[in-house]
Amino acid sequence: MTERIIQVDALARVEGEGALYVKLNGREVERCEFRIFEPPRFFEALLVGRAYAEAPDITSRICGICPIAYIASACQAMEAALGLCVSPEIHALRRLIYCGEWIQSHVLHAAMLHAPDFLGLDSALDIAKEHPDLVRRALRLKKLGNSLMEAVGGRAVHPVNTRVGGFYRAPEPAALAALLPELDWGIRAARDLALTFAAFDFPQDTGDYHFVSLIHPEVYPICEGRIGSSRGLDIAAAAFGDHVVEHHVRRSNALQGRMADGSVYMVGPLARYANNFARLSPGAQATARDCGLGAVETNPFRSILVRMVEVQYALEEAARIIRAYVPPTPAFVAGPAREGRGQAATEAPRGLCWHDYTLDAEGRITRARIVPPTSQNQPQMEADLARVVRASLDLPQDALRLRCEQAIRNSDPCISCATHFLTLTVER
Secondary structure (H helix, E strand, O other), X not given: OOEEEEEEOOOOOOEOOEEEEEEEEOOEEEEEEEEEOOOOOOHHHHHOOOEHHHHHHHHHOOOOOOHHHHHHHHHXXXXXXXXXXXXXXXXXXXXXXHHHHHHHHHHHHHHHHHHHHHHOOOOHHHHHHHOHHHHHHHHHHHHHHHHHHHHHHOOOOOOOOEEOOEXXXXXXXXXXXXXXXXXHHHHHHHHHHHHHHHOOOOOOOOOOOOEEXXXXXXXXOOOOOEEEEOXXXXXXXXXXXXXXXXXXXXXXXXXXEEEOOOOOOEOOHHHHHHHHHHHOOHHHHHHHHHOOOOOOOOOHHHHHHHHHXXXXXXXXXXXXXXXXXXXXXXXXXXXXXXXXXXXXXXXXXXXXXXXXXXXXXXXXXXXXXXXXXHHHHHHHHHHHHHHHHHHOOOOOHHHHHHHHHHHHHOOOOEHHHHOOOOOOOOOO
């Protein structure tokens, strides 16, 4: 049998540092590895001993692209531990700033990092030369997402206006209303980009996925709801740790998440979409249909379309929230520190982000556990990679290597988010 090695020492167009390794023996896939070699960052250990109020700001540093995912999950977990209940107005603002994060993150990935794979180009710089209008629209959309985050959070990267219980100060209605004309443009632009991407030549691929995401009976979930799945899971956020087990593999500086029975699952846009399609706005559903999507999409290469459908939804949702905006009074709720434990999950652009904190009587963190999306998706990414390789063995070596890279980029892995361990032990 002929041995064949496919190796990518450093993945391009992903957030963080990772690599691929595939070993073939004839037409059999002997090894298939997504390697995360970015150094670990010990965020859970760093949190121990800190006051509960510090958790959102510290955890936001896990990711500069998606700080709201960590801020919102930390805030809501702490509020559960302290017995705090925020007002509907505070929750709406939290959802609004999260919409901004979805917009900027999804557009960055879809138009700048993922689209080159389908256009036969190396980077967004090449797209700018051949399709300048596409890049201009994408950059304007990304800026709009950043503007939403700045309007609510004070700045786009690691916002300074967020806190446990709400916000330090509620934004002025006029400041939010000023974004409405650009949001109306953005809704149209997102749809146009989705339809443009729908014309790409997508590889034929179908995965048998266990989709896990937040679920909600009334809204497309972003920072609310229970945790559900396409195979019947329906649990509160507090029970997530009973159903998901993390383990370490030698090739990865990140824990890998699996269901308690050892099976793999997927989080992210495809999972949210499959579990909550009926909760999308009519406009987003229409765009999905016009892109050729059904209520469930199982071709991971078409995830770029689902991301753009979610961008349109986030823009529509942001406009709806702003038009109904009533400043919360007060801008935050507070309560005394107490001993307790709280868990919460929100939907980062890349998928479910779960936090679990235990506090002592003074409100200091005695234990922290954070499960980011990419660590959960690692086993599924390797399964996808193996399946894609088996279906693409007749491609020339360079084309097969590119197809392997593309299979990983389908998941938009946030490698930096994933590289932190549960415990840190120092012996002297």
